[in-house]
Amino acid sequence: MTLIEGHRPVTPDQSIPVWDTDPYDPAVLADPYPWWAELRERGEIVYIPKWSAFAVGRYEVTKTTFSDHEVFVSSRGVGLNDFKLGDPWRPPSIILEVDPPAHTRTRKVMSRALSPKVAKGLGEQFRAAADTLVDALLERGEVEGVSDVAEAFPVSVFPRAVGMTDVHKRHLVDYGAIVFNALGPDNAIRRAAMERAPEVAAWINAACARDRLTEDGLGGMIYAAADEGEIEAGEAAMLVRSFLSAGVDTTVTGIGNALWCFSRNPDQWEALKADPKLIRPAFEEVLRLTSPVHTFCRTADRDTEVAGHPIEEGAKVLCALGSANMDPDKWDDPEAFRIDRKPMGHLAFGAGIHGCVGQNIARAELEALLGAMIERVDRIEPAGDAIWRPNNAVHALDRLPLRLIAK
Amino acid sequence: MIKVTYIHPDGSEETVEGREGDSVMSTALAQGVDGIVAECGGSMMCATCHCHVDPDWTDRTGARKDGEEDMLESAASPVDEFSRLSCQIKLTPELDGLRVRLPEEQV
Numbered sequence A: 001m002t003l004i005e006g007h008r009p010v011t012p013d014q015s016i017p018v019w020d021t022d023p024y025d026p027a028v029l030a031d032p033y034p035w036w037a038e039l040r041e042r043g044e045i046v047y048i049p050k051w052s053a054f055a056v057g058r059y060e061v062t063k064t065t066f067s068d069h070e071v072f073v074s075s076r077g078v079g080l081n082d083f084k085l086g087d088p089w090r091p092p093s094i095i096l097e098v099d100p101p102a103h104t105r106t107r108k109v110m111s112r113a114l115s116p117k118v119a120k121g122l123g124e125q126f127r128a129a130a131d132t133l134v135d136a137l138l139e140r141g142e143v144e145g146v147s148d149v150a151e152a153f154p155v156s157v158f159p160r161a162v163g164m165t166d167v168h169k170r171h172l173v174d175y176g177a178i179v180f181n182a183l184g185p186d187n188a189i190r191r192a193a194m195e196r197a198p199e200v201a202a203w204i205n206a207a208c209a210r211d212r213l214t215e216d217g218l219g220g221m222i223y224a225a226a227d228e229g230e231i232e233a234g235e236a237a238m239l240v241r242s243f244l245s246a247g248v249d250t251t252v253t254g255i256g257n258a259l260w261c262f263s264r265n266p267d268q269w270e271a272l273k274a275d276p277k278l279i280r281p282a283f284e285e286v287l288r289l290t291s292p293v294h295t296f297c298r299t300a301d302r303d304t305e306v307a308g309h310p311i312e313e314g315a316k317v318l319c320a321l322g323s324a325n326m327d328p329d330k331w332d333d334p335e336a337f338r339i340d341r342k343p344m345g346h347l348a349f350g351a352g353i354h355g356c357v358g359q360n361i362a363r364a365e366l367e368a369l370l371g372a373m374i375e376r377v378d379r380i381e382p383a384g385d386a387i388w389r390p391n392n393a394v395h396a397l398d399r400l401p402l403r404l405i406a407k
Numbered sequence B: 001m002i003k004v005t006y007i008h009p010d011g012s013e014e015t016v017e018g019r020e021g022d023s024v025m026s027t028a029l030a031q032g033v034d035g036i037v038a039e040c041g042g043s044m045m046c047a048t049c050h051c052h053v054d055p056d057w058t059d060r061t062g063a064r065k066d067g068e069e070d071m072l073e074s075a076a077s078p079v080d081e082f083s084r085l086s087c088q089i090k091l092t093p094e095l096d097g098l099r100v101r102l103p104e105e106q107v
C-alpha cells in the first residue's frame, strides 16, 4: 500500500465535507485566521484530500478529539506520520508521543519537576534576568522583538533553570522549530528543517547527558528520579530532551506573540500597567488569541466516530487548536484582545492527559518579563511591519520591529 | 444528573447538578460555583482546583490518582488526608449527593 505522508490513505464517509485545501500552505500558515474561520464554517469535521487527513476546528469537537487519549492516540505520532507504519526522524518522545500506562510514568516525573512550586521558586531568578534585559533594551529604544526579546529572554533563563552548563542560542531555539516543522507534510518548510536537523539534534542530544548538567536544576531532578528507580537512566536523557524540544521555541513564540498583541493594542498595555494583577490573565489571552502551537494531530487507533461521523482506524485528525481558540460559539468577540477576558478552557496548552507539562514555567517566564516591562516601559510601538514565519505546527513571528519608550 | 454540594470556607453551601463523566472541577466551573480556579484546565499541572472530600464520601471517590500527591504539594491552602484535585474526581452515579469543601485560597 502506498502511504501518504507516512500514514494510510483513508476514504472519508460520505457524510463528511471534502475541502480541497492545504493547511500547510505557507500563506495559510503565515495568516491562518481566515483558513480557521472557513474550517469552522464547513462543519464539525472536514476531509482534506491533499494529505488524506481529517481536520477539526470548532471548539467542542477539537477539545474532545484532542483529549480523547484512548481512541485518538499520541503514540502513533502527533504529526502526519503514523509511527506504527514507519520510524519517525528521531526516536519518539517518551512523554509526548506515548499513551498510558507508559505516559503516566514519565509524566509523573516531569510534572513534579515542573510543578507550580518549582516554577514559583524560579520566579525570582527569572525576574532578575528580565530586569536586566529590559534595562538594556530601553537603552537602545528600537529593537527587533523576535531576536532581541522573544529569543533572548528564554535563552537567558531556561537553560540555566534546566542546569545546562553550555548554551547555544541558535540551536536551542531552532531545535524546537525543527521538531514542530517535522509534524507537517514533506513540504519545503519541513525539508529545510530536516536539512538542519542532524547538526542541531546532535548538539541537543549531547547537551542532555548527565555530565553536562548541574545537579540542582530541572535536569538534575529528572536524573534524580532515575536514581530512585522511577525511570531508567536512558529515559532521563530523553526527558531532558523534551525540555529542550518543547520548552524553548514555544516560550519564544509566546513572548513574541505577547509583544505583537500589546504593540497592536496600546489601550491594553495601559490597562496592564494600571493593574499588574492582570499579567497572568493577559498571558492566557495572548495564548488564546495567538495559539503558539496552532495544530497537532491525533491518530484514530480504532474505528470510531467524530461528531457522529464514522472515522476509520489509522486516520489522522488535524486538531486546529488555534481555530478552537477563535470559535465565536465559545468566545465572545474572539478577534478582540482583552486582557481581562480570563479565557478559561483555551486550548493553547492542549487539554487532558498530555496538556502542557511546562505551562507553569511558561507562565513564570511571562510573568517575570511582563512584570519587568510594566515597571519600565511606558509604550510599545510598532516600528515596521510584523512578519510571521510559517511553521507546520507553531504560529510564530519572524520579525517584529518595535520602539520601546521608557517611563 | 448527579448532585454535588460545594461547601465554601464561610460554611455556605451550593448544590448543583453535573453530568456523568464530568469532573467535580468542570461541574463547578460550568455552574458558576466560585472557589475553584483550575488554571491548567484539568491536566493535573496545577493545584488550583483543590478540595476536601467529605469523609463520608472518600470511599466512593477513591484514592488519589498517580501524580496527584505531587501536585497537591503546590496547593495554596493546607492539605489534609481528604484533599483532592477536583479535576481528578469524575462524576459517576454512585457519587450522586457528593459533598466537597473548598479551601480558603487556591492561588
Ligand code: HEM
Binding pocket: A074, A078, A095, A096, A097, A107, A110, A114, A242, A243, A246, A247, A248, A250, A251, A254, A291, A292, A293, A296, A347, A348, A349, A350, A351, A353, A354, A355, A356, A357, A358, A359, A361, A362
Ligand atoms: C507558551 C509556551 C508553551 C505552549 C503554547 C505549549 C503548548 C503545548 C501543547 C499544546 C501541548 C500538548 C501536546 C499534545 O497534547 O499533543 C504541550 C505539551 C508539552 N509541553 Fe508545552 N507549551 C509551552 C511551553 C512549554 C515549556 C516551557 C515546556 C518545558 C519546560 C513544555 C513542555 C511540554 C512537554 C514535555 C509536553 C508533552 C506533555 C505530555 O505529552 O504529557 N512546554 N505543550
